[in-house]
Amino acid sequence: MTDRGPSDELVLDSAEGISAEPITQWDLFVTRLRRHRLATIAFLYMLFIAYVAMMAPLFTCEKNDTFCGSGPIEMSAITTGLMVVIAVGAGYLAYRSFRSNLRGAGVAIAFVAIVSALFLVSSWGWIDLPHINHYADQLPGDDGRLLIRIEPRGSIPMGTDDLGRDVLARVIHGGRASLAVGIVVGGLVALLGTVVGSLAGYYPGVVDQSLMRFTDLILGLPLLPVAIVVGRVLPELRILPGFLKQGAWGIAVLLGALLWGGLARIVRAEFLSLREKEFVEAARAAGANDRRIIFRHILPNAISPIIVQTTLIVGTAIIIEAALSFLGFGVRPPIPTWGGMASGGAAIAPRGDWWELVFSAGALISTVLAINFMGDGLRDALDPTQTIERK
């Protein structure tokens, strides 16, 4: 028997026609994310809620003359432009999702595209869409009297509250406050936390120490007591511009300013360890300056804990805003917010009027739950070293 050569299987021989598709990070991420069914459902739910909340003014009536029938939607020029962008953008995203085999997400995004198109079309007068009742006006009944404390039925699926306002409309509008909080807090925390953490982690010595002392200061503030104080005085602060004092934006900025500390610590820890890796040395040897190294080399590697942590903080922030509004120090009435509705609903619930409490609490819990599931799914998908649990 003659001696044999090395096994041919061990050598990737292009001449043999073996073609290997390069697998990108994105593909791996998508595969792992799809496996996490709860997370995808949660993501779709969030998309649905966000979209409905954003579009609320479009399909709620200005005045409740009768049951606010139907008619062409009125959209300003800006809104029309925005709607076109959303419709086209969503359409393209849906197409890409189907190509990446993310069928569920594709369906949801397609939904967004279709509804946006419907809005557009309705505003041009081609079709009529049904409206639902405005959140601040009281509903009159057939006999002209106000419909107070009506149980859910027919055209009033979530009933009316103590003042005769439609609970469904209020819940939808309440979502806007939570949405605002989510976006602003998420953005602020991600921005502040990443900037502070990366600088502290990258530049040792004075920069690190002083930045971390400052962060420790922020972290040392007891969250709820301080938030309550600020929330109490927010509408009366003379130095703030108008839009921050009303509604949820002020609260959102407040929470964003208080919650970034945890993320800063995490980012700093990541940077501390990544800074010592060889690819940083290589980049420096190739002549990259500090900013380039931070943004193009280290940061992309640190992105996964940033994303996961930010998602979880968004959930926490929404709960805190609801708590503040519940106590009366958050978004002030009559602007609807889920926390405030829960407060009102809890007061009338012992009488047997359960709907305001149940629907506002349900909206709140389901939204935060969805965010937490998404965060969990993102964590599983972004961290390849973790083993996935069977769900």
Place this chain on the structure above:
Amino acid sequence: MFAYIIRRLVYGIVTLFALSLVVFMLIQFSGGTPLDRLKLNPRMQSVIAQLTELWGLDKPWYEQYFIWLKNFVTPVDVPDQAGLMVIFGKLGIRSWVAIAAFLGAIGYAIASLFVKIEANWWRTYRAFSIIIVAFVAFWMIKSRIVFSLNWGISFRGDGPVWDTIFGAAGNTFRLGLAALGLALFIGIPLGVYQAIKQYSFFDQLGTTLSFITFSTPIFIIGVMLQLVLAYQLERWLGVKIFYVVGMTSSGYDQLQRGFLGLPSLSQLGDVVQHLALPAISIAAISMAGYSRFQRASMLEVMHSDYLRTAKAKGLPRRTIIVKHALRNAMIPIVTLVSLDIANMIGGAIITESIFGWPGVGRLYIGAIEAVDYPTIMAVVLAIGAGVVMMNIIADILYGVLDPRVRYD
């Protein structure tokens, strides 16, 4: 280790300073004053003028801040000698026991300078005496035997802030302790059991419940508990099992007094009936967090090599789990609990509002609404100081539990 503690304490004080300044400025800039309610009444003009003078409300904000600061850190006069004797005469049995233990603790401190003892009883004695010293010091400060800080007089006319807060703090402490106990004694075993029976139905159910609880705001839990366990239950059963308002019923003082001035069993029962729902509200979210965390920690430990070694040595399963696995799995919980204390305080504020529990939280909310500066500042600082202490204690505990950290 010692230097580290001192450094942390100093830094904690700086934090508290910053905190006080920030809060003070915020309230000032809002333009709200404690006299807002009085201003509605036109006949109160002279009173308003007097109070403004007295409380210095017309001065610029930094001056007001310094006034407050000066008052805050100035101790009141120490009672004279005769006064001390009178006080000692009035001490009850509890106080004498405490003093005896205190002296015993001092004895330990002196003895340990000369003698090095390794026995177990010595360690217990040492731990016990530290606790007694802390307790006695606390009590002495509270009763103003030695000195106390002048935290000002409440703008609402409730009297000295110090006393108000101490009374309320005791109640909040009871609530918090009950909640912490619930969360630890239910959450941790749940997590451990989930890890042992991984992937079972119990495990998955537990995980799902944890998720849902974690996503529910605390006030919803409180309100739901109120509605379901109190109102509905009462309607079904006809008798009040859980109370929703306050700490004690109105007939509390008529209940039989107990031994040595401690509450009697029926009095305790009354308190428990009031305590149950608020404590569960606060505990629920923490419980969810602890059980998930403990599950993860336990799982990690269970797959470790030293457990395999233990089994190869021939140790029975129970010993392996309790002595080897748990001991390692519990270490990270300490940090988690200390970080959670801050959350619990926030939860207490909300829960006390819902349930009318006479604690610091409710005090705080009331003070905020009435813009009662001294109370607000005092509460915020007390909470801040509490959090700082908890973090330091957590660091120390971590060193005690994990020998790897000790020798770094």
Place this chain on the structure above:
Amino acid sequence: MAEPLLDVQDIRTYFSTEEGVVKAVDGVSFKVNAGERRGVVGESGCGKSVTAMSIMRLIEPPAGEIVTGSIIFDGRDLLELPESEMQRVRGGEIAMIFQDPMTALNPVYTIGDQLIETILLHQKVSKTEAREIAIQQLADVHIPYAKARMEDYPHQFSGGMRQRVMIAMGLSCDPKLLIADEPTTALDVTTQAQIMHLMLELAEERNTAVLLITHDLGVVAGFCDTIQVMYAGSIIERGTAAEIFNNPQHPYTWGLLGSMTRLDEVHRDRLNSVRGAPPSLINPPKGCRFAPRCDFAQDICREALPILRQSPEGQRVACHRADELDLKSIVMEPSA
């Protein structure tokens, strides 16, 4: 001839996984005499560790199970024993030490505590006596200042010292058999030599039988009386150290030996290796499991599973062509 200390009879240990049943150990039988030092050699995944864990009954159901066979130790079938009895055997009569000393010791207890725990478990002595025994054991494994170091924690020891502690713990109750699962793999080369030397010294002194599991032929060479080579879940060759090293009968063993680098050999361009990869243990090949990689395989090899039988050279080998092949004279060429 005296009764063997350990008589493993046709052990099969299977693991149920998502992809199927992994037949990690598929029909392994061997005997070890008292005081004998047996080496178990093979590449990763061949089933040598699982064999050891099966003997100690450390395989956890429901993931893995010893489906059939018997393990006669000192006259008793270990697989028939109730768990409480087995706990007495573990550590007391059969001791096992593992690969990574860094993680094999509990970090929150002193090594003194862990030593004493073992001693108290298997010997009827008081706590003070146990402490004395523990200190003596530490001294026996040449740990300096043994008495003081009883109070130290595992992280305060170096890797080599930790492994010595493990050996001390294993031998503390004077077991009849010591199973060492890759004891030196996690250590650097000089420490490896020290540990093997220590183990040899102690085993000879106390007449302890040793089952040494490793993939490193060099480690086996200086230590073992007899060697068995495992591949894909079964033993393919067994004999004395001299027989195996000087005159390998199985092509796999021959390939293993040929792939060792030696100081006295001629410089070549490439290292020899056994080509290919180990077979799947879920669907093992029908005939000889080594056939797909074997340079000498013929049709019969792919059809029928060879069994261990006595070869004229002295050792036992599981190969259809063992009689005809004269591997000693074939020079192995590097895979080009």
